[in-house]
Amino acid sequence: MAKEIRFDDVKVGDAMPELVKGPLQRLQLVKYAGASGDFNPLHTDDEFAKQVGMKDGVIAHGMLVMGFVGQAVTAWIPKKQLRKLGVRFAGMTKLGSTITVSGQVTGKREEGGEKIITCSVKAADETGDVKVSGSFEAALP
């Protein structure tokens, strides 16, 4: 288990450990469709994806990439301390992409008896193209 992160040890500007995912395989999109219940054919059917303008075929579920972000965050700070996670879907993620999730502490405050950190987070592919960007808040001991 990861070392406990304490409020007093965290500074604004500190980086969250990076998480690298991929290369993204078609099988993962099929698995994610089944697990999440999102059966939009845009993520599993190349012909359909091309008809709606994706020239390279299927793209990943945005929520799968957000799932990668969730994995990166909770590998650093346990899920039970997470208070908020929000993202904007900034770009389409193609098969074969390698996604790196990174983040940075942007603020610290005390609220309602809890010590809260706010962090920015993003997921980008191997060319640096940002697919998901957002922020999260977590309570630290």
Next chain:
Amino acid sequence: MADLTKVGTEYPPIVWEVERGKIHELALAIGDPDPVYHDREAVVKAGYKDTPVPPTFLTVPMMWSDRMPVMINDLKINFFMVLHGEEEYEYYKEIYPGDVITGKPKVVKMEEKTSKSGSKMDMVTVEVVYVNQNNEKVARSRSLLVERK
């Protein structure tokens, strides 16, 4: 295009029994090896009462309940032109296997926007507040749907 007069509409609740198998399956699909989702001994060591759910778990009841296509139809959004713009979760209390959660979807915001390139889009925000079987608020989700026109 979206019917902007529908702001404030509430939809029938999503009622969902949380199952350990679905938690394990979602974590596998994401490729998250965190033992708290896969190993009941690890759960106890990590200080949880039972298997916790991954941060994006609430997409499971939303998508499997078919509420999203119902809302998209009712709001007169063209399914083929809709993109998921943003997703946000607030977590109030852990959700565990055996919990029965109830989420009430509500359209909280609808507006037309014009992009920098001049194309018009309808932006629809759907909020779902989830409570558990003890009527304790466990989480809130907020989804922004963008319909290109």
